[in-house]
Amino acid sequence: MSDIAGPGLLAKARTALTIAGGLYALAIGLVSIPYFQSHTLYLNAVRIPWFADFDAPERYGLAINKTYNFKIQTVDNETLGAWFILSESVYQTLPSHNTIPKPYISDALRTRPTILFFHGNAATRAFKVRIQHYTAFSSRLNANVLAIDYRGFAESTGTPSEEGLVRDARAAYEWLISSGAKGEDIIIMGHSLGTGVSARLAAQLSKEELAYRGVVLMSPFSSMTELVKTYSILGAVPLVRPLTMIPYAFNFITWALIHKFDTLSVVPQIKGKVLIAHAENDWDVPYTHSEVLFNAFLEPLLPNVDIPSDPVSTTKEDWSAFTAQIAARKNQRENIVTTTRLVNFGVVEEFVDRGGESLVNGEPVRGAEYWAAGRPGGGAPWQREVIFVKMLEGNHELVGVQEGLQDIIGRKFGLLQQPLAPLPPPPMSAPASAAPESDVGGSDASEAGGWSPLPSASERGEWTGAMTKVID
Structure with missing residues (x-):
């Protein structure tokens, strides 16, 4: 049998x-x-919530008359559905909560910074997890929020494409400017697919020397090609890795990709402050994509390493020079990057780029020339601060609703009201023999210049050499 x-x-x-x-x-x-x-x-056909009433954002959790539903016109005549959510401080000054918000938008734009939010694929701007983001940003960060549905999403007209989504983003930015916002008060923020859109918009504005306060990339991917390589269903079943065992099969897939969203390639063009946030438990987009992007911003500041072309014939002297270059690069990175470990939250790495070396039109340039290259008459050098927040939790969708990340964003982009002075110690102090605690959330106090939710001495008008790492 x-x-x-x-x-x-x-x-x-x-x-x-x-x-x-x-x-x-x-x-x-x-x-x-x-x-x-x-x-x-x-996945624009997945219009969750189904049959949404965008004229009634209150049905999805937003406060009464805090949100203005309207349409934005693009340069190629597509019509985008959009929500403008008032910041909490502006909302609370309305004559009553039965007052429609439209007449107060210009005042809101002049009074508080605005987060220009670009969501990921699928669903609509009324999707529950996106509502959580708007609520946190408008209340905890006290910022206005402009959220759009790209062409082909929700009730927006047209069909999505990479170039089309970038036009949509630019139309949203232009609407803010025409409605009374200053460029330096606009924070460009994207999640997942929206990070590809945000990076392209930031690079475009930088090239045209149009102002924005900075860009926040939450759960980003370095490029669509690399995402296809690393994507696993539920974090366990690789999507295309089996193709790598078939000669030229994966090359066919990358050749067939018509939507590139190559954020890595636009890194040198982005000027100003950049914050990258990712969760270690992200099953959709591995956090290594954010590490690649952060390292791409850092790369111009690090010495090169000449990798031996033929390890077999490499002499002892060549090998010594190679290992010395690696050590010098590691040492330079440690001098430039400040690392702060926050217990039960994650790690924050940051540095300031005051003009590293990079390639512009195939030619190496340094310092002020890097940022001034291609600008009529040159100009003053730009300074770019880059922050990478790697969190323990957040998965893929919930990165932006982590209050720890919101505090870092608020602190770094000037959204939080600064306390006048640190709080006094509690009444029951530690014994006199005990060493005082000087770390923040468990961060290593020896890592000078690390992020703190309290203002630094320099920000309070005091000078201290121990709080800052200067890049020559």
């Missing part, structure tokens, strides 16, 4: 594997077709 069952089970297993392989090949083939690829990437 077992002899009969054995071959039968084996045949069924082979059949199941054949069917699974066929379905996998069919899925990969369909994704290579632009129509199916676009729908798979954007």
Whole structure:
């Protein structure tokens, strides 16, 4: 009996594997077709919540008359659905909560900074987790929020494309400016797919020398090509890794990608403050994508390492020079990057780029020339602060609702009201023999210049050499 069952089970297993392989090949083939690829990437047909009433944001958790529902027109005549959410301080000054918010938008834009928010794929601006972001940003950070649905999403017209989404982002920025906002009061913020849009918009504005306060990239990917390589279903089943075992198969997939969203390539063009945030438990986009982006911002400030072309014939002297270069690079990184560990939250790495070396039109340039390259008449050098927040929790969707991250964003982008002085110690102080605690949230006090939720001495008008790392 077992002899009969054995071959039968084996045949069924082979059949199941054949069917699974066929379905996998069919899925990969369909994704290579632009129509199916676009729908798979954007998922704009998934319009959660279904049949949303965008004129009634209160139904989805926002306060009464805190949100203005309207349309934005793009340069190529698409119409985008949009919500403008008043900051909490402006909202609380309305004559009553039965007052419509539209007449107070210009005052809100002049009074408080605005977060220009670009969401990820699928769903709409009324999706529950996105409402949580708007609530936190408008209340805890006391910022206005402008959230749009890209073309082809929700009730917006058109069909999504990479260039189209960047036009949508630019239209939203221009609407803020025309409505009374100053560029330096606009924080560009993107989540997941929205980070590709945000980075492209920031690079575009930087090239045209148009102001913005900074850019925040939450759960970003370095490029769509790299995301396809690393993406795993539920963090466990690799999507295209089996193709790497077939010669040229993966090359075909990358060739077929029509939506690149290559954030890594626009890193040198982004000027001003950048904050990258990612959770270690992100199953959709591995946090290594954020590490790659952070290192790309840092790369111009580090010495080069000449990798031996032929390790077999490398002399002892060449090998010594190689190891010395690695040590010098590691030492330079430690001197430049300030690392702060926050217990039960994560790690914050940051540095200030005051003009490193980079390639502009194929030519190496340094310092002020780096930022002034291509600008009529040159100009003063730019200073770019880059922060990487790697959190323990947040998964993919909930990074922005972590209050620890909100505090860091508020602190770094000037959204939080600064306390006049640190709070006094509690009444029951530690014994006199005990060493005083000087770290923040468990951070290492020896890592000078680390982030703190309290203002530094320099920010209070005092000078201290121990709080700042200067890059020559």
